[in-house]
Amino acid sequence: MAKSTYKVYGYRWVILIIFMLISFVIQLQWLAHAAVERPAEVFYKGQFNPDSFFNIDFLAMVYMLVYIVMSIPASYIIDTYGIRKAIGLGAVIAGVSGLLKGFYADSFEMVVIAQIGLAIAQPFVLNAVTAVTVRWFPLRERGLAAGLAILAQYLGIIFAMLVTPAFIGTHPGRPDYGSGFPHMLMTYGWLTFGAAVVTLLLLKEKPPTPPAADDLVRHSFFKGIKHILKQRDMVLMIFVFLVGLGIFNAISSMTDSISANLGVKDSNGLIGGLMLIGGVFGAVIIPALSDKYRMRKRFLVICTVGALPGVLGLSLTGYFIHNPAVVYDIALASAFILGFFIMSAGPVGFQYAAEVSYPAPESISQGLLLWIGQISGLLFVAGMSIKNNAYLNDWMILFCILMPVVIALTLMTKESPMIITEKDKMKGEIGG
Template sequence: MRIRSHWSAIVGYSLVGAATQLVWLNFAGVTTVAADRYGVSESAIGWLAQVFPLLYVVLAIPCGIALDRWFRPGLIAGAVLTAVGAVVRLIGDDFGWLLAGQILASIAQPLVLNAVTGITGRYLAEKDRPTGIAVGTASIFAGMVIAFLLSAIFTTASSLPTMLMLTAVFCVLATLVLAAALRHPGTFDPADAHAAPTAATAPPATTSHADAATAPASSASPAAHLDGVPGHAAGAPPQRPGLRALAAVWGDPLIRRLCVLAVFPFGVFVAMSTFAQALLEPAGVSGGTASTILLVNVVAGVLGSATIPIFVARHRAESALLVTSLTATAAACVLLAVVPGVFTGFVAITLIGLLLLPALPIVLELVERRTGEAEGTAAGLIWMAGNLGGLVVAVIVGLLVGHPTAAFLVMAAIALIAVPGARALRRPIAELRSQSQP
């Protein structure tokens, strides 16, 4: 009997994933307005967003290990912390309370985002997992869309508290939906993956990647290396991944390459999302227009993420997409440096969203395919590297916020630096795809 996928868990996760991004980017489109209201600099408002990648770098691995050990409690804790952070921002109308709420929500973010591969592996049949990862990833971008939409509507200093109130309501409701959806463990929990198979409990269609990793054809994957962990003997209940699993995952050359590569596109996107409004303002782009530009940017990314990864997987063109997206991003940043304005802002930043954001579901699908029980740890490494890049690039761009031309040229250079690394991924990705063929 075929075991059905539980899509309600994906719906709950998608809402919470969107909530994390909504809290993160609430002020991205109204940086100048928020600075005036709370009596701080634009760079200080930028730190309300930058605290997220800063803490992600610190917490990504511990949260990934926690999810591998206690998946449901860890994910629900992330949802609750996100909601609490959003509510804390309503306590007082000053920068201190805003920062306190952002810190709480930023602690929660790695618990939520690291779970995107784990929740699909536990609640969806194997055939549905690529779709689940795409949906979960698209929800992250949808949260960005909501953030930019709200900042495009609430553009005055007096309307900011209303924006924060709506955000808090959304976060609380999302947490309740997820808690209800995760009342029971997932049918495909990796903890049960090595139990003795039977015709009723282990149909081939739902075999996990952790099981597949024991086959000789995929012995090079980190999941296979977990068999070397003490207590992980074949046929016995597996030991929950920990630091040894982290070492095994990091020991995989493909995972390491993806981590290094993630620094550059993530960095450019985070910096652009955080400071686009301030960088375009000297060219006559208003806060409301900048918010609309960022909104269109992420909508294009959502559409691209829903279509481009399918084409890429069909033609095995992951490396080619990464090279194309990085090169186009560099060209778009140069255009903004040379001819900043409303029209070029729409064209360049929309192009960045369309081509750069689809790289995330592609990378996460490769990670899910590559790893088994340690998918939370592996996803944490990717997110940690990306957020490290976001933190570093955003700090550099923040220092150059008064010099838009230099800031855009720096982002262009960072995107170009990653092109050789993206091109070099062609062979290891091809080997991974060939290993996973039946």
């Protein structure tokens, strides 16, 4: 009788694909200018002060700035009104803002306004990853489902890094340098609008019966916050994401500046692109292994240790090697390594946080981790971009110092009690 209480539905994969689609376009819009920062400065020349806070980098920073304000309200709406209404609201805002950005692509001021709209939409989607997985997926599939959901975010960023330069004249000295922005933003605008329509039409709140027992009991929103902040391992995860996610956000937002710092003249987006490609592989492989072996902590430790060489390679290579071609090759390899490990830590960390903070709503635990990472990312990007990137090297060295701290904090956590229970259940089923 108990077995019939819970059921897994095939439509869960449709829900996941829809969620991946809207996640993809929102992240694509985030970094649409990041890989082509220098050509963008030419296109929008005279519309902003390059030495001020209100510059091209602001288009990436505004996502983090708005997230800090909107994360908790978005998590509250997800928890109170459900994923269909919350994600649907985010989709509507994103669809309208994406088109606005395309229609007024030649006005930097209007692009900023549209970017603020997209930034408002972001937490209604990003904060819902674990809320979607817990409503539709059994525990044994949630790491993989979260990995695929976050994979879509990475694919959106990869698209921004590698495809955007194809729309833009990126080679200095050529007559078309800095051209192509209206066509690029209009194309991305229609993609975003289409994804919003699909989301509104096909997204459902939850299946007729839950996929597992843990879907049945949850704290209220505010009680959940109090519960989360009392959990030692959740507090440790907050500090892990404060540094780790902040570093990822900063490097993702500043890829063209990092390329320039390495002596790369062409804004081809390869450093950012390879970091994201590495993340795509990592986001599929690491969470799937975490599910298979019923381990969260061990794979989080692997991710943080593995990310360290990537940060070191992007930061310190130029100090020891003076051949520009070799420096660039090492930077590309380092970007891939960094992406593979630091970006696969995201879905495993989100699922770990949801498990150690149960029965608090998943939107709160995930929202807090993203929120703290956006704060640090914003501060990192602001520091790196001040005075036309005068202190970028210093910040990269600081990241090298901070990564061992992240490793130490991860080692201090305990394994998820929920995943241990699930592992014991599986052993029992096999033994029976």
